[in-house]
Amino acid sequence: MDIAVTAHSLTKRFGRREVLHGVDFEVQAGSVFGVIGPNGAGKTTTMRCLLDIIRPNSGEVRVLGLDPRAGGPDLRRRIGYLPGELFLEGRVTGRKLLSHYEAVSGPVPPGRIDELAERLDLDLDRHTRKLSKGNKQKLGLVQAFMHQPELLVLDEPTSGLDPLIQQEFHAMLREARHNGQTVFLSSHVLSEIQQTADTVAILRDGRIIAVESVTGLREGAMRHLRFTASHTAASDAVALLTAVPGIGNIEVLESNGGVTLSAVLEGAIQPLLHALGRLELTDLVLEEPDLEESVLKMYAMPQKEVL
Structure with missing residues (x-):
């Protein structure tokens, strides 16, 4: 072109x-x-x-x-x-x-x-x-x-x-x-x-x-994630998420016979879906990519990190 x-x-x-x-x-x-x-x-x-x-x-x-x-x-x-x-x-x-x-x-x-x-x-x-x-x-x-x-x-x-x-x-x-x-x-x-x-x-x-x-x-933007899984300990769910590339800000919202977690994904979605497939999900919310949050993060980075 x-x-x-x-x-x-x-x-x-x-x-x-x-x-x-x-x-x-x-x-x-x-x-x-x-x-x-x-x-x-x-x-x-x-x-x-x-x-x-x-x-x-x-x-x-x-x-x-x-x-x-x-x-x-x-x-x-x-x-x-x-x-x-x-x-x-x-x-x-x-x-x-x-x-x-x-x-x-x-x-x-x-x-x-x-x-x-x-x-x-x-x-x-x-x-x-x-x-x-x-x-x-x-x-x-x-x-x-x-x-x-x-x-x-x-x-x-x-x-x-x-x-x-x-x-x-x-x-x-x-x-x-x-x-x-x-x-x-x-x-x-x-x-x-x-x-x-x-x-x-x-x-x-x-x-x-x-x-x-x-x-x-x-594809590289931040997505906010929240899910609920039954018959799963909070520590097991956190460990599973921690192994997913690009996952951060993991927070346990509820743990009572199951677990509700929130997190932020910055990166490819396929590894996350593969990990969640091992859980018995009862609810899942994966928001649209937040491009504005990603760009603001770039503004905040030192120049050498983004060039």
Whole structure:
């Protein structure tokens, strides 16, 4: 598969403060690549370096096969960009503003703008100064998607959107991927990334501490477990669980003719199922993987443990 975006040893300083420390990643063409991290992690700075809005102090970047510093207007027309802080001209309607953007970005299929506006429940004939934050965000999404660019770069795209519109946005992302477009998006909300992304990069303090497929992240995520077994001593059940790879935080909740235990599993599920098959279970609860807990744990680890 072709590579749409690469960054190698990307470093950026503002004065004496270094905000990106040798960032490396690559984005497969036709995929959704999500970058997650807390505010100040370097997500926006990374995106601006990709788009040549700011320039790195060192390192190499390629976007759609080109150096963004030399790509010029032709490269920019192949990209749809939604900034994290969206500033709009306030004296025009949304429709007139999008007409201006169309002249910059290149041809837009007939009816495309109205179709997107309808999906996002956006009134294009209102002046932008009268729009709420959420409606301004919708206008920003329309301008990013309307010319069907090869690459979408979206910085915190669901900020200010209500849950129903967020779901419509997720549908738009799935359609973009189906059409072969590449998406690079950032968020500090893990649930948004796991709904839409194929690959997730976890950014902390200007460093990528992990790059995982969403499937891989789920497989290694924490699952909370609780079960009850009859005719089993608590010590035997604890010993059985302790031998399962990735099991921790074992707690005996009840022991009276049987046993009720809780634990946390971080790893493959098959060894756990094999162990539980030796017990006479009367109840079993195995929760969905808690990706957020796993990512927060990564944030807390020293850098050398996760690189």
